Amino acid sequence: MSTIILSFETNQFHYETQKYPPPHTHLLSFSLIFLALISFWSCTLNEIEIPTQVELADPLSKSKDYYNQEKTNQGSMYARIQAELEVYPYWEGSKYLADEQILIVPAHRKVQATYAHAYLRRIVFELDARDQVIRGGVLEMSTKEENLLLINEDILIEGFLNGIKSPKVTYLWSDFASRLVDGLQANGLSVERSLDRFLQSNTDVSNFNFENCIDWYWVYSNGYEEYSHTTCPSSCEEDTQDACLDDGLNGGVGGNGLESEEEEEIDIEELTNCHQLLINTLIGSTKEEFKKIFDKFEGNSLLVSMNFNVKIQYSNEYSATAWTHPKIENNFAKIYIHEENNAGATDLSLARTVMHEMLHAYLLFIQDFPQTDRSLNGLLNAYIDKYNVPGNEDYNAAHHNLFVEGAFINDIAEELKNFASALGYTSLLSDAQFFKDMAWGGLHTTDVYKKMSSTEQQRLYRRYMAELGGNEFEGMQPKGKKACE
């Protein structure tokens, strides 16, 4: 016979099994034990139950406890300022990140606020593996880029807690008594919150009263003063969900801000139906690296919550088959296909072109959001450093050499084969050389290409031209069919 005993050693449950003698030999002992247990239970019920409740409390409860405890440590401030800075957590809108290691809570304030730029305020808790709160505070983020904060909220907060800050965002991390904890920015400058009456540049002492609205500024360590927002008294009383509240959001969605209407897409609407069909087939046929990439662009990130978007359209600029805009704007990469130069291209040639440009777009995102893939970001930056004249930022040479040396060229070849399979090119699938040669399109300036023999270079070029023109080129026959004829 055995029984299970709960132990509270080291604040963790564990189970012990003990052997007992036969009942007929210890009847008296049982009675005594029973009485002792009843007595113990009645005397120590609270002592037992309290730790049990604490241990079973969820991270949200622990975060609430942490918040209530920390918030009582209020600093001394003008009452009006304190009232305007006081945050009210909207616990019902909480959400977890990073395997429940991060808790994000909407942070309301009882003021009416208007903001100069996109702005987002959250109460953030970081928890350890045992759901104990490591730290908590109020994170304010501001940027001039529309929609950047709400769409990338999760990644920005996770990045901030890991010491990674976007140069596009101004951060302010305060404790629950509104005291600044961390105002260091990605560019090395630090920021403090100030109100108009306290600015160095403000010489109007007549305005030093708190009956009016307050203009808030973020003051940088280099002396730059940036207007952030204006707060005015609110009619809010007790109800912290009232519309009179400032919900700490500007430049995005309403509600509690956690159900953002994120647009995650590969936008090909401006292309012809035929090109749309081909690109959708390409996306659907990918299995390996490009499946991950396309998935990211469709919002199905495997690593972190990150919204990549890409728009593919036509532009007959330049002499190449396609080009990519080197700047991500509003989280959209832009790819332009040269309609005229691809007029005779085979389906396989067009797929190669799209994958080549998608890789450019992907690397642009990796550069702007290093936390998405730190390893690749490090490699990319090393290539940008290497393939540039000093003081310049040419991504093209760096990208192309990384395509080749980072083995992306093999991914293009492999996914092109998957695409060919989806299109029914059964007899072509065993021709590994064909897919490898195709993947070299547009990479003729790379160091590796330049080291190839003239024979190899010419073979790659003839293959490129045969598929691009959809016709025989210097003895080389195209293996794909002309797309969209």
Add this chain to the structure above:
Amino acid sequence: MNKMRKLLLLTILSLLLISCKNESSKNHDLENSDTLDLTEVYPDDQYICDFINQMIDKKFQIIYYDFEDTVYLHQSSFTGFEEQFGNQFRTLSDIIDRQKSNTRLTESDRFPVEKILSEEDFQIIRKQAKQSYIFKDFCLSDRINLQNNTISNFEEENDDVEFRIVTFLNISKPAFVQDGRFAFIFLVYETGFGKMVSGSSWAALYENQNGEWNKCFAIELAMF
């Protein structure tokens, strides 16, 4: 004592120079309007050639890959940038915002274009850069081969280039401001192996420092 006098003289000369420069900038401000007669502020062909010759030798201080011995330059200036990127670069602030969007550049690394160019300067640049211009063979260096073809049809007429890499440039008319001290260009750099083309396009500002042109900043506009 002599040192003191030299220092004083240098200071006075510096003040005079600054004064002259400010006067010059004011004149440009006054000239900036729709009725601006650009020919008055245009430098001559030789000045443009000197700039282009130097820049090609220096690969515009932008391009990583070496240029070939012969560089092909489209004879007509490239005027398509206004159409293509005009909406992105309406004002000097747009340039500054674009500089700031580079995640690899800190604020201290950024070239402070706003301290060099006024908004009026930038509007003059925009006007000049979209004007047609024919680059002149007589004053360009021997390594520059003027072409009327694009890199695509150029290959068809030159059998020998199919299996070697060629450098092909398309440049807007250099826009000079502040008495020719600064030059702004839009540049298309294309490198072809036959009709297989890659490259990039740029907006860039240069400063003439005692006859030496040096890059102030460059913004990449396209990669292909």
